[in-house]
Amino acid sequence: MSLATRCPQCNTLFKVTSGQLQLHDGQVRCGNCKSVFSGIEYLTAPDTEAWQKLDLGPRGENPQTQAGAITPQTADSLFPSKPGKIIRPLLNFKQGSTAIKVACASLLTTALIQATWWNRHFLVEQLPTLAAGISQAGPGMQQAFSRAATRSLQVEGSGLQALDEDNLRVDLTLRNQQVLPARWPHLKIDLLDPQGLVLASKSIAPSEYQVRDSEAASQSRLIAGNATVEVLAYLNISKLNTQLPESAATGFRLELFDLGPGKHP
Numbered sequence: 001m002s003l004a005t006r007c008p009q010c011n012t013l014f015k016v017t018s019g020q021l022q023l024h025d026g027q028v029r030c031g032n033c034k035s036v037f038s039g040i041e042y043l044t045a046p047d048t049e050a051w052q053k054l055d056l057g058p059r060g061e062n063p064q065t066q067a068g069a070i071t072p073q074t075a076d077s078l079f080p081s082k083p084g085k086i087i088r089p090l091l092n093f094k095q096g097s098t099a100i101k102v103a104c105a106s107l108l109t110t111a112l113i114q115a116t117w118w119n120r121h122f123l124v125e126q127l128p129t130l131a132a133g134i135s136q137a138g139p140g141m142q143q144a145f146s147r148a149a150t151r152s153l154q155v156e157g158s159g160l161q162a163l164d165e166d167n168l169r170v171d172l173t174l175r176n177q178q179v180l181p182a183r184w185p186h187l188k189i190d191l192l193d194p195q196g197l198v199l200a201s202k203s204i205a206p207s208e209y210q211v212r213d214s215e216a217a218s219q220s221r222l223i224a225g226n227a228t229v230e231v232l233a234y235l236n237i238s239k240l241n242t243q244l245p246e247s248a249a250t251g252f253r254l255e256l257f258d259l260g261p262g263k264h265p
Contacts, residue, residue: 168249209231212229
């Protein structure tokens with residue numbers, strides 16, 4: 001059904017349909033002054049002279065179109081879309097301020113650097129030449145790219161030697177199976193009796209054992225990629241086993257573990 005509404009700004013009369021009003025919640029745009037208003041609120045009374053003069057004939061009969069009347073060609077421009085349905089980009093870099101652009105670029109750069117750092121081991125391991133260079137680099141570079149001992153080292157040989165009645169020496173051969181440097185491990189040594197029972201246990205930090213023909217492990221360079229090292233650990237039975245001093249240790253059990261920074265990859 002055809003209706004008519006009047007612009008409250010310029011008082012121009014327009015033809016509308018109930019379908020058009022329902023589709024756009026009654027919002028229309030004046031074809032004369034371009035203001036937007038509620039076509040439902042300003043519907044005109046049917047007994048006015050202006051209503052009688054306005055052509056409300058059905059479409060298809062080519063009625064005389066008055067200035068400002070709604071036609072199929074102008075309907076889209078006269079009936080604005082709902083503001084809530086307009087989709088705009090969250091960030092418009094062409095119109096945004098320089099500060100916003102700099103902030104976004106900084107966030108992206110920070111995220112890229114962080115992702116690269118967390119994946120640094122994997123990235124370097126794909127470049128053997130670079131990994132070999134890091135193994136021979138200074139302590140700072142080695143530490144930054146080093147791997148945990150438990151993820152890198154394998155015990156290739158071990159032995160127990162009695163130095164005297166109270167003192168023992170444990171010899172270990174450790175091999176770094178990775179291409180990146182490995183941190184020195186902490187050692188847990190269990191001394192066993194002939195039945196395999198634990199007589200005493202000792203946890204030894206890298207500062208308490210030494211590299212063969214060298215200084216304490218904590219003072220030495222990290223274990224280079226694909227390198228093999230020999231370490232020596234000394235134990236005093238009388239201090240470890242005060243409850244069973246007469247028991248003689250005939251074997252041992254060894255475990256490598258990480259502590260502190262060594263817990264990280």
